[in-house]
Amino acid sequence: MNDLIKRKYYIRQLEKLCGKHIIKVIVGFKRCGKSTLMEMFAQQLQESGIPPRCVQIYNFEKPWHSKDADWYEIYHYIMEQIEPEYMNYIFLDEPQRINEFERLLDALFAEKNIDLYITGSNASFLSGEIATLLSGRYINIPILPFSFSEYMEVFQKTNPADKYIAFENYLYGTSLPQGTFFRQKEKNLRNRYVQDVFDTVIEKDIFYRYRIRNPQRFDVITKYLMNNIGVLLSSNSISKVMSKDNKKIPYPAIDKYIGYLCDAFLFYPVSRFNIKGEQQLLTREKYYLVDIGFRNAKTGKFLYRDTERILENIVYLELYRRGYQIWAGNFHGHEIDFAVRNEDNTFEYYQVVWSVLNPESRENKLKPLKAIYDDYPKYILSTDMPSTDINGVKHLNVIDWLLND
Numbered sequence: 001m002n003d004l005i006k007r008k009y010y011i012r013q014l015e016k017l018c019g020k021h022i023i024k025v026i027v028g029f030k031r032c033g034k035s036t037l038m039e040m041f042a043q044q045l046q047e048s049g050i051p052p053r054c055v056q057i058y059n060f061e062k063p064w065h066s067k068d069a070d071w072y073e074i075y076h077y078i079m080e081q082i083e084p085e086y087m088n089y090i091f092l093d094e095p096q097r098i099n100e101f102e103r104l105l106d107a108l109f110a111e112k113n114i115d116l117y118i119t120g121s122n123a124s125f126l127s128g129e130i131a132t133l134l135s136g137r138y139i140n141i142p143i144l145p146f147s148f149s150e151y152m153e154v155f156q157k158t159n160p161a162d163k164y165i166a167f168e169n170y171l172y173g174t175s176l177p178q179g180t181f182f183r184q185k186e187k188n189l190r191n192r193y194v195q196d197v198f199d200t201v202i203e204k205d206i207f208y209r210y211r212i213r214n215p216q217r218f219d220v221i222t223k224y225l226m227n228n229i230g231v232l233l234s235s236n237s238i239s240k241v242m243s244k245d246n247k248k249i250p251y252p253a254i255d256k257y258i259g260y261l262c263d264a265f266l267f268y269p270v271s272r273f274n275i276k277g278e279q280q281l282l283t284r285e286k287y288y289l290v291d292i293g294f295r296n297a298k299t300g301k302f303l304y305r306d307t308e309r310i311l312e313n314i315v316y317l318e319l320y321r322r323g324y325q326i327w328a329g330n331f332h333g334h335e336i337d338f339a340v341r342n343e344d345n346t347f348e349y350y351q352v353v354w355s356v357l358n359p360e361s362r363e364n365k366l367k368p369l370k371a372i373y374d375d376y377p378k379y380i381l382s383t384d385m386p387s388t389d390i391n392g393v394k395h396l397n398v399i400d401w402l403l404n405d
Contacts (some may be wrong), residue, residue, distance in 0.1 A: 005146070005153050005177070007037050009321065009405065013141050014041045014117075019087070023109055023138035024117045029265035029290045030205065031197050032145045033177045034119040035059065038091050041117070045089055054086050059093040071104035078108065085113075092118040096125045102133050109137055122205060123263045144321050145175035145291050148314070148402040154180045167383075167399050171310055174293030194293040205264045212260075217249050221257045225267055225287050226295040230312045230337075232272070232284040232328065258287070266290055268320065273327030273339050275349075275372060286328050288316040311398065312337060312352040315381055318402055319350070334368030347376040356382050356395060369393050 010026075014037075017024050026034045042055050056078065082088040090108060095101045095118050108114050146154070148170050155166040174180060174194050182190035202222075212218050224238060235251040235258065242249045261267045270286040289295055292310055319326050319340055329336030329349060338350040349372065351365040362380075369378045370391050380390075381398040389395065 004036060004040070005150050006040060007033060007143070007150070009147075010037050010141065010143055011041060011044070017139065017141075018045075019115055021109075021112075021115075023105060023134065024141060025138050026117065026119045026141045026143055027123065027265070028121070028143035029145070030121045030201050031176055031178060032143055032265075032290070034121070034143055035093050036177065037143060038093060038117060038119060042089065042091055050089065051083070051086070053081075054083050055089045055091075056081055057091040057093065058095075060097045061094050069098075071098055071100045071107075074098060075104050075107045079111075082111075082114065087113050087115060089115045090117065092116070094119055094121065096120060096122075106133055106137075109134075121265070122209075123265065142320070144317055146177055146180055147175075147318060147321055147405060148399070149405050151175060151180055152403065163399055163403065167402075171292070171307065171314070172296065175291050176293065179293065191293075191297055194291070195297040198294050198297060201264055201266065206260050210256075210260050217247075217253065218257050218260075220247055221249065221254055222261065222266075223299055225258070225261065226289060226299055228287075229289050229295070230286055230309045230316075232286055232335075234284045237284070262287075266294070268316070270316065270326055270328050270338075272330050275329050275331040275336070275339055275374075288313050290317075308352070308354045311354060311381075311383070314402070315350065315352050315398065318405075322405070324348075329368075331368060331372050334371055336368050336372075347374070349376065349378045351380045352398070353380060353382050355384050356380060356387070357384060366390060366393060 014024065026037060028034055039057065042057055045055050046052050058074075058078070078090060082090075092105075095104060098104060105116065105118065108116050148167065151170050152163065152166050155169065174190060176194065176197060179190050179193050179197075182193070202218075206212065206218075207215060220242070221238070224241070225233075235255040238254050239249055239251040242254075258267070258269075262269055267287045267289060270288065272284060292313060316326065316338065319338060324340040324342055327339045329339030336349050337352050340348050340350065342348055349369055351369060353361050353365045356362040356365075365380055369380070370393065372378065378393045380393055380395045381401055382395070383398055384395075386397045386400070387395045
């Protein structure tokens with residue numbers, strides 16, 4: 001485990017919550033590093049002096065228990081392993097595979113000498129009746145694939161180079177942890193791995209779970225979202241586009257499909273926000289992809305003309321990773337890429353552009369920010385070297401911004 005990249009941001013969150021009587025739920029897309037994060041933190045606990053017998057990991061994707069074992073049997077098995085006189089740190093990897101797993105969590109949570117950690121790969125696995133049963137007893141820790149900062153650590157191990165070369169690879173490659181460890185000369189293997197991960201999620205987490213009867217329709221909508229990352233969309237507007245292309249898909253079906261994709265953490269929705277009225281708007285949303293490598297693998301597109309949208313996708317993921325609340329801003333009809341609320345409960349505004357050297361692009365991004373008359377920070381992120389502030393708008397190099405985490 002010494003060769004692995006330590007997920008510092010997520011480890012810090014777990015450190016803050018360690019020992020607190022609340023279930024820590026690590027959620028995110030499959031193969032984004034949830035199990036490894038759990039193992040890293042368990043190892044850190046042991047290295048801090050906690051006896052190994054007080055740190056237990058149970059991976060429910062492995063056949064360590066009887067196929068027919070119910071939650072009660074597993075609960076008693078775990079209780080037989082703990083040290084009654086000490087705090088025990090119990091890690092359950094994908095426990096939703098157990099029938100009535102929520103009862104297992106509830107029973108373990110009731111034990112005062114158990115600090116409980118679990119992982120999940122679907123946003124709905126703690127919903128409905130389960131959420132009611134565990135209400136107020138858990139906290140979500142969302143995890144994403146590698147940030148650019150983490151990617152740099154991997155890249156420099158095998159390809160000593162500057163940050164600009166690394167960033168170009170990050171733009172068009174994959175941020176999935178395992179995928180980033182393929183060397184540059186192993187691109188075919190990397191692309192095959194990315195495609196296999198995508199196919200597994202679609203088949204197991206979506207088609208099987210939701211019993212999709214028309215995979216072709218679903219595939220069309222998935223590709224459409226991938227080709228329109230960062231564009232304001234609605235199920236109704238997508239349905240109209242499909243009809244023009246002789247692919248009639250009713251908007252209720254589109255709405256369901258998008259919900260399934262978001263539940264699997266393949267896409268992240270961003271609602272619009274009226275900055276003047278400080279209220280969320282209900283019409284149209286933007287969608288961002290968890291890993292741009294899926295887009296390249298699925299659509300076969302490797303388009304440099306799409307770099308600005310890809311860059312916006314990366315910025316969104318970084319803002320989300322930093323724990324901000326994120327909206328697509330709207331001010332008197334002007335669109336702002338991101339209006340965010342930070343940990344201090346104050347707003348920040350971000351516009352993303354590939355280069356401010358193009359006068360038209362620069363003005364298109366500056367005009368909405370200059371129209372906002374509040375005193376919250378306003379930023380333009382681009383790949384250019386940072387310049388002086390423009391009418392109170394700070395211009396930052398996006399690569400440096402990504403590395404300053």
